Amino acid sequence: MQPTLEEIDSLLLPLAPVLAKEADAILDLRELLMSKGHPGKCVRCFFQLFTAAGKDVLPRLAPLKAWMEANLEISVNADGRPLETLPVKLRQGEDLESFCLRSIKQVRFDRGYVAKRVNMAFRYKVAA
Structure with a gap:
Protein backbone atom coordinates (compact mmCIF):
# COMPACT_ATOMS: atom_id res chain seq x y z
CA MET A 1 0.00 0.00 0.00
CA GLN A 2 1.36 3.39 -0.99
CA PRO A 3 1.70 5.79 1.92
CA THR A 4 -0.11 9.11 1.73
CA LEU A 5 1.74 12.39 1.61
CA GLU A 6 0.59 13.06 5.18
CA GLU A 7 2.01 9.71 6.37
CA ILE A 8 5.32 10.34 4.61
CA ASP A 9 5.62 13.81 6.09
CA SER A 10 4.72 12.56 9.58
CA LEU A 11 7.63 10.10 9.30
CA LEU A 12 10.19 12.51 7.89
CA LEU A 13 9.41 16.04 9.12
CA PRO A 14 10.50 15.33 12.73
CA LEU A 15 13.90 14.30 11.38
CA ALA A 16 14.63 17.48 9.43
CA PRO A 17 15.65 19.73 12.33
CA VAL A 18 17.87 17.15 14.04
CA LEU A 19 19.40 15.65 10.89
CA ALA A 20 19.77 18.83 8.84
CA LYS A 21 23.11 17.64 7.44
CA GLU A 22 21.27 14.66 5.97
CA ALA A 23 18.68 16.80 4.15
CA ASP A 24 19.53 15.14 0.82
CA ALA A 25 18.84 11.67 2.23
CA ILE A 26 15.57 12.86 3.79
CA LEU A 27 14.44 14.43 0.51
CA ASP A 28 15.53 11.35 -1.48
CA LEU A 29 13.61 9.08 0.87
CA ARG A 30 10.55 11.33 0.65
CA GLU A 31 10.62 11.15 -3.15
CA LEU A 32 11.12 7.37 -3.09
CA LEU A 33 8.20 6.86 -0.72
CA MET A 34 5.93 9.21 -2.69
CA SER A 35 6.64 7.38 -5.95
CA LYS A 36 6.95 3.90 -4.41
CA GLY A 37 10.50 3.98 -5.69
CA HIS A 38 13.08 1.22 -5.42
CA PRO A 39 12.79 -0.31 -1.93
CA GLY A 40 16.53 -0.98 -1.75
CA LYS A 41 17.18 2.73 -2.16
CA CYS A 42 14.69 3.39 0.66
CA VAL A 43 16.67 1.05 2.91
CA ARG A 44 19.93 2.75 1.90
CA CYS A 45 18.49 6.19 2.76
CA PHE A 46 17.19 4.88 6.07
CA PHE A 47 20.62 3.56 7.03
CA GLN A 48 22.22 6.85 6.00
CA LEU A 49 19.91 8.61 8.47
CA PHE A 50 20.28 5.89 11.09
CA THR A 51 24.07 6.04 10.93
CA ALA A 52 24.09 9.85 11.20
CA ALA A 53 21.67 9.94 14.13
CA GLY A 54 22.95 10.23 17.66
CA LYS A 55 21.35 8.34 20.53
CA ASP A 56 19.14 11.33 21.31
CA VAL A 57 17.74 11.27 17.73
CA LEU A 58 17.00 7.54 17.57
CA PRO A 59 13.53 7.89 19.15
CA ARG A 60 12.58 10.22 16.29
CA LEU A 61 13.59 7.51 13.82
CA ALA A 62 11.38 4.90 15.51
CA PRO A 63 8.22 5.63 13.44
CA LEU A 64 10.21 5.44 10.19
CA LYS A 65 11.88 2.21 11.34
CA ALA A 66 8.49 0.73 12.21
CA TRP A 67 7.09 1.75 8.82
CA MET A 68 10.04 0.18 6.98
CA GLU A 69 9.70 -3.08 8.92
CA ALA A 70 5.94 -3.17 8.33
CA ASN A 71 6.08 -2.41 4.60
CA LEU A 72 9.30 -3.94 3.25
Missing part, protein backbone atom coordinates in the same frame (compact mmCIF):
# COMPACT_ATOMS: atom_id res chain seq x y z
CA GLU A 73 10.58 -7.49 3.01
CA ILE A 74 13.41 -9.42 1.41
CA SER A 75 12.44 -11.68 -1.45
CA VAL A 76 14.56 -14.83 -1.89
CA ASN A 77 14.49 -16.43 -5.36
CA ALA A 78 16.38 -19.10 -7.28
CA ASP A 79 16.07 -20.43 -10.80
CA GLY A 80 13.28 -17.97 -11.56
CA ARG A 81 11.04 -19.11 -8.72
CA PRO A 82 10.35 -17.58 -5.32
CA LEU A 83 11.67 -19.51 -2.34
CA GLU A 84 10.66 -17.37 0.63
CA THR A 85 10.45 -13.88 2.02
CA LEU A 86 12.31 -12.58 5.04
CA PRO A 87 11.13 -9.77 7.26
CA VAL A 88 13.13 -6.56 7.33
CA LYS A 89 14.31 -6.30 10.95
CA LEU A 90 16.46 -3.24 11.53
CA ARG A 91 18.74 -3.47 14.55
CA GLN A 92 20.20 -0.62 16.54
CA GLY A 93 23.93 -0.22 16.00
CA GLU A 94 23.83 -1.97 12.62
CA ASP A 95 24.83 -0.33 9.36
CA LEU A 96 23.62 -1.28 5.88
CA GLU A 97 26.53 -3.63 5.23
CA SER A 98 26.03 -5.47 8.53
CA PHE A 99 22.29 -5.76 7.89
CA CYS A 100 22.86 -7.21 4.41
CA LEU A 101 25.55 -9.63 5.60
CA ARG A 102 23.29 -10.84 8.42
CA SER A 103 20.46 -11.43 5.94
CA ILE A 104 22.74 -13.24 3.47
CA LYS A 105 24.17 -15.45 6.22
CA GLN A 106 20.66 -16.30 7.37
CA VAL A 107 19.77 -17.61 3.92
CA ARG A 108 23.15 -19.17 3.21
CA PHE A 109 23.70 -20.99 6.50
CA ASP A 110 20.20 -21.53 7.88
CA ARG A 111 18.69 -22.96 4.71
CA GLY A 112 19.45 -25.96 2.54
CA TYR A 113 18.77 -24.56 -0.90
CA VAL A 114 20.43 -26.57 -3.65
CA ALA A 115 20.34 -23.85 -6.30
CA LYS A 116 23.73 -22.61 -7.45
CA ARG A 117 22.58 -19.01 -7.33
CA VAL A 118 20.12 -17.61 -4.82
CA ASN A 119 19.00 -14.01 -5.36
CA MET A 120 17.81 -11.68 -2.64
CA ALA A 121 16.12 -8.32 -3.16
CA PHE A 122 14.20 -5.79 -1.14
CA ARG A 123 10.59 -5.35 -2.14
CA TYR A 124 7.40 -3.82 -0.86
CA LYS A 125 5.20 -6.34 0.88
CA VAL A 126 2.52 -7.79 -1.33
CA ALA A 127 -1.00 -7.07 -0.14
CA ALA A 128 -2.77 -10.23 1.01
